[in-house]
Amino acid sequence: MVKEYIASNKDRFLEELFQWLRIPSVSADSRHKEDVRDAAEFLKKKFIESGVDTAQICETKGHPIVYAEKIVDPALPTVLVYGHYDVQPADPLNLWNSPPFEPIIKDEKIYARGSCDDKGQVFMHVKAFEALMKLNLLQCNIKFMVEGEEEIGSDNLDLFVKANKEKLKADVILISDTALISLNDPSVTTGLRGLSYMEVEVTGPNRDLHSGVYGGAVANPVNVLCNMIASLHDENGKVTIPGFYDKVAELTTSEREALNKAPFDLSAYKNEIGIKEIKGETGYTTLERTGARPTLDVNGIWGGYTGEGAKTVLPSKASAKISMRLVPNQVSSEVAELFTNHFNAIAPPYVTVKVQAHHGGEPAVTSIDSIAYKAASKAFEDVFGKAPIPTRDGGSIPIVALFKKELGLDTVLMGFGFDTDAIHSPNEHYGVKNFTLGIETIVAFYKHFSNA
Ligand code: BES
Ligand code: MN
Ligand code: MN
Numbered sequence: 457m458v459k460e461y462i463a464s465n466k467d468r469f470l471e472e473l474f475q476w477l478r479i480p481s482v483s484a485d486s487r488h489k490e491d492v493r494d495a496a497e498f499l500k501k502k503f504i505e506s507g508v509d510t511a512q513i514c515e516t517k518g519h520p521i522v523y524a525e526k527i528v529d530p531a532l533p534t535v536l537v538y539g540h541y542d543v544q545p546a547d548p549l550n551l552w553n554s555p556p557f558e559p560i561i562k563d564e565k566i567y568a569r570g571s572c573d574d575k576g577q578v579f580m581h582v583k584a585f586e587a588l589m590k591l592n593l594l595q596c597n598i599k600f601m602v603e604g605e606e607e608i609g610s611d612n613l614d615l616f617v618k619a620n621k622e623k624l625k626a627d628v629i630l631i632s633d634t635a636l637i638s639l640n641d642p643s644v645t646t647g648l649r650g651l652s653y654m655e656v657e658v659t660g661p662n663r664d665l666h667s668g669v670y671g672g673a674v675a676n677p678v679n680v681l682c683n684m685i686a687s688l689h690d691e692n693g694k695v696t697i698p699g700f701y702d703k704v705a706e707l708t709t710s711e712r713e714a715l716n717k718a719p720f721d722l723s724a725y726k727n728e729i730g731i732k733e734i735k736g737e738t739g740y741t742t743l744e745r746t747g748a749r750p751t752l753d754v755n756g757i758w759g760g761y762t763g764e765g766a767k768t769v770l771p772s773k774a775s776a777k778i779s780m781r782l783v784p785n786q787v788s789s790e791v792a793e794l795f796t797n798h799f800n801a802i803a804p805p806y807v808t809v810k811v812q813a814h815h816g817g818e819p820a821v822t823s824i825d826s827i828a829y830k831a832a833s834k835a836f837e838d839v840f841g842k843a844p845i846p847t848r849d850g851g852s853i854p855i856v857a858l859f860k861k862e863l864g865l866d867t868v869l870m871g872f873g874f875d876t877d878a879i880h881s882p883n884e885h886y887g888v889k890n891f892t893l894g895i896e897t898i899v900a901f902y903k904h905f906s907n908a
Contacts, residue, residue, distance in 0.1 A: 458899045461587045462892050469895075470566070470888070472502065473579045476541075477559040477568040481575075483519055483542035483608045492519045492604050495541050495575075499582070499602060500524070506586035508600075516612035519604030523623070526585070527597045534597035535828075535905065536626035536865070538855060539578035539633060540606030543570035544880045551882035565885040572886035573879035577632040577872060578602055580891060584898035593899070595906035599626055606633075609815030610855050617855075617862050628828040629859050630901070632894065634849050634871030639889065641719050642840040644832055645869035647747060647848030648856055650782035650819035652791040653755075656799060657775045657810040658684070664760075665770040675806040677774040678759045684802055684809075685776060688752055692738040695752045695780070697798045700791065705784045707748050715743055718845050728876055747848030751781045777814075781850060788816030817854020820867070827908045828868045835870075835900035839893055870901065 462469075481495035482488040496513055503511040503524035511524035519542060527534075546556035546569045554560050559568035566576060581600065588594040601624065603613045617624060634645040660677040661670070690696050707715065720743055726734065736745040745751075759774030761767040780791055792813040803809040823829060824846050836844040849869075856867045872894035878884045 457591055458587055458593075458896060461591060462583075462895050465583075466892060469579070469583050470561070470891075473566070473576060473891075474559045474568075476502075476575055476579065477566075477570055478557055480546070480557045481542050481570070481604065482545050483605050484545055489519075492542060496520045496522050496604055499541055499578070502579075502582050503585075503600065506582055507589035508585075514616065516605075516616060518608075518612045521604065521613065521616055522600070522602045524600040525598065526589075526594065528594055529597070532596045533628075533905070534599060534626040535628055535630050535902070536599045536601060536624060537581050537630045538859075538867075539581065539600075539602045539631065540574045540604065541570075541578060541602050542604040542607050543573070543575065544607050546882075548882060553883055556882075556884070561888060564888050566888060566891070567883060567885045569884055571884055572873040572877040573884065574606070574633045576886040576891060577894065580632060580872065580894040580898055581630075584895045584902075587895065587899055588902060594902065596902060598902075599624065606853070606855070609817070611815065613855060614858060617858060621863060624863060626863070626865060628826070628905075629856070629863075629865050629867040630828070630898075631853065631856070631867055631869050632871050632898070633853055634851070634869045635873045635875050635877075636871065636890070637718055637845060637847065638874070639840070639887075639893070642836045642842055642844045643718065643847045644824075644829070644836070644844040645822075645849045645871055646824055646846040647783075647821045648819060648869070649750070649850055649852050650786060650788050650857070651815070651817045651852045651854065652780045652782060652788045652795065653814035653816060654778045654780075654792060654795055654799075655775065655812045655814060656681070656778060657773060657812075658803075659773050659808050659810075660806065661770070661772050664772050667768045667770040670770050674770060675804070676770050677807055678771055680804060680807050681757070681759065681774040681776060684799065685754060685757075685778070687802060693736050694738075695750065697752075697794050699794050700750065703785045703787065703790070704750060707744065711748075712744065714846065715747055715848060716741055718743060718847050743848075746850035748783055750783050750786060752778065753781075754778050781852065782819050784819050784821055786819065788818055789813075792816060815854075817852050818857035820853075820856040820860065821848075822856070822867050822869060826866050826868075828866065828905060831901050831904035831908055832868050832870050834904040835897045838900045839897045868901075870897065872897070
């Protein structure tokens with residue numbers, strides 16, 4: 457019945473999703489402020505059309521939050537679905553094979569910014585809800601909270617959650633914003649990393665200098681910054697910031713076994729991203745390195761002359777954006793402080809450094825023993841014919857830890873993307889099959905959750 461409903465409405469579902477994907481809801485770029493709002497309004501309309509009791513645009517200091525609910529019976533359990541309708545900037549535009557906000561289907565995949573992260577995945581929930589309503593299958597309450605600032609750190613969602621605890625009262629959080637191993641090896645994410653995001657600036661001379669006149673006698677801030685960054689890892693790929701690993705929960709033997717049970721094809725992994733060799737912390741597998749170990753990476757670095765041709769200059773300043781991915785039980789603000797102290801301490805006397813902390817977020821692990829996880833597991837069995845493998849993803853959804861802290865709620869991370877979907881990159885895409893199977897799995901989740 458559900459399968460037929462999805463199959464016979466698939467074209468309309470996709471057409472509606474395409475309309476949404478055409479709205480460039482780039483939260484980071486103030487030129488898209490109105491587009492972000494339009495995307496929120498569009499979603500509100502879709503919630504109303506699919507049969508919610510109420511749908512609202514909730515204002516924040518930044519981009520609005522879309523809230524909707526269907527209360528079948530206050531005595532029944534309630535699922536709170538979270539997602540985000542904002543997207544990453546699309547640039548570099550020239551690397552897209554088709555325009556990022558003109559969705560197309562090619563090889564059974566939807567190509568567009570946000571197709572996977574996270575509009576495509578949020579839309580599965582809207583359509584699963586529509587199916588539940590149309591087929592009269594809904595036996596629990598559902599609340600939806602879809603924000604427009606996930607990609608810029610969810611600062612205002614934080615306040616919204618703290619101020620609306622009663623409104624958000626629920627039994628479990630359900631999120632589709634993570635990845636599956638493959639359609640043959642379904643998985644449910646049970647861990648996410650946290651994040652500390654820093655920006656550093658190194659200043660040498662008080663102005664740009666002629667690199668011939670002064671070069672060799674005055675420290676070059678770009679060279680100095682490169683040295684400082686290089687010193688942040690040792691020869692074993694460990695981060696050298698004192699205290700960085702102090703709170704890291706080492707995996708137990710059985711946790712390691714479980715984590716490494718997930719199928720992983722190293723040569724496919726390397727081929728797909730075009731590298732000859734992998735590189736990481738000595739003593740850990742790739743799945744451990746991305747799922748359960750903390751990291752430090754430069755996200756961007758600039759300084760000096762980067763225009764056309766050659767300009768001989770010894771720049772006055774150099775800067776970098778550096779992020780650290782965190783694992784339990786690291787604390788984002790503490791790691792930001794360790795970084796700040798260390799970066800100041802290693803600054804040589806011939807430069808001055810400025811360190812600034814951007815947004816952060818806490819790591820999270822979710823239970824595989826909860827009623828909701830078991831319902832998700834059964835739903836995957838129904839639709840994929842296999843119980844899902846619990847995995848840990850390397851990405852971050854800081855709100856998961858916040859839900860636990862503020863609302864006392866566990867989350868089930870039922871994502872349907874693939875790691876290879878190029879989220880945040882040019883040519884982001886999302887499988888049509890992932891989309892339709894996702895809808896089916898979500899519907900099955902509600903069935904098992906309500907019957908538990
Ligand atoms: N959906 C991603 C996070 C993600 C991706 C989790 C893949 C698991 C697998 C989310 O939209 C995201 O990009 N989060 C940011 C953090 C945020 C604070 C900007 C991230 O992980 O960089
Ligand atoms: Mn996302
Ligand atoms: Mn994202």
